[in-house]
Amino acid sequence: MGSGPSRPTLLVVGEAPGKTEDEGGEPFIGRSGQLLFKLIEEEVGITRADCFVTNIAKCRPPNNRPPTAKECEACRPWLLEQLDSLSPDAVLSVGNTATRQLFGVSEGISTIHGQRFELNGVSGIATYHPAAGLRSPNSVIPMIREDLRILKSQLSLA
Numbered sequence: 001m002g003s004g005p006s007r008p009t010l011l012v013v014g015e016a017p018g019k020t021e022d023e024g025g026e027p028f029i030g031r032s033g034q035l036l037f038k039l040i041e042e043e044v045g046i047t048r049a050d051c052f053v054t055n056i057a058k059c060r061p062p063n064n065r066p067p068t069a070k071e072c073e074a075c076r077p078w079l080l081e082q083l084d085s086l087s088p089d090a091v092l093s094v095g096n097t098a099t100r101q102l103f104g105v106s107e108g109i110s111t112i113h114g115q116r117f118e119l120n121g122v123s124g125i126a127t128y129h130p131a132a133g134l135r136s137p138n139s140v141i142p143m144i145r146e147d148l149r150i151l152k153s154q155l156s157l158a
Contacts, residue, residue: 002027002054002082009050010151011088011122012036013079014129015097016057016067027053032130036094039130039141043148052086054079056101072101083120090155091122092148095129114147116154125151 003026012028020030028036037048057067058075067075079102083091093099096109102124103117109128117124127147133140 001058001078002052004052004086005049006086008052008086008088009046009090010040010044010052011083011086011091011124012040012051012053012094013091013098013102014053014055014094015101016055016071017060018064019060022060027055028130031134035133035141036130036144039133039144039148040092043145044152052082052088054082056098066097069101072097076101080120083122088122090151091117091119091124092151093117093124093126095132098129099126113143114150116150123155125154127151 014027017027018030021027027033037051040051041047056072056075056079058078061067061071091102093102099105099109099112102119103126105112105117109126113127115126117126125147127144128140130144133144
């Protein structure tokens with residue numbers, strides 16, 4: 001369902017558990033998560049301990065495919081309950097699936113990364129999934145860094 005403090009600075013939302021996360025019982029504990037939290041610490045000045053980390057879909061889809069809209073919608077009540085009970089200062093959506101489902105947009109992440117959104121009164125920013133940064137570090141990681149700087153400046157974090 002997620003992991004982190006009961007009153008986080010940042011709610012980080014991905015799409016669904018991967019194999020490592022499914023086996024480890026926590027979101028973003030594999031290579032992608034390590035990269036993401038390294039970048040968050042460097043650019044925003046907060047650590048994973050300051051973040052509650054969860055996913056749109058709470059269960060791992062078969063064959064590691066992206067979750068369907070129906071699967072995401074089935075899990076949405078839990079996500080909204082988490083948002084309400086945690087009262088984070090901000091939300092960071094990571095990747096296309098999480099951003100589209102979380103903020104109700106149809107555009108892809110390459111178009112809307114770094115833009116500010118709102119979810120139930122909490123401001124948020126969308127960025128690339130760190131897996132894209134692992135695949136294309138020279139082009140994607142600088143964009144993630146810029147999005148995180150926008151998150152910090154617009155939302156007065158850290």
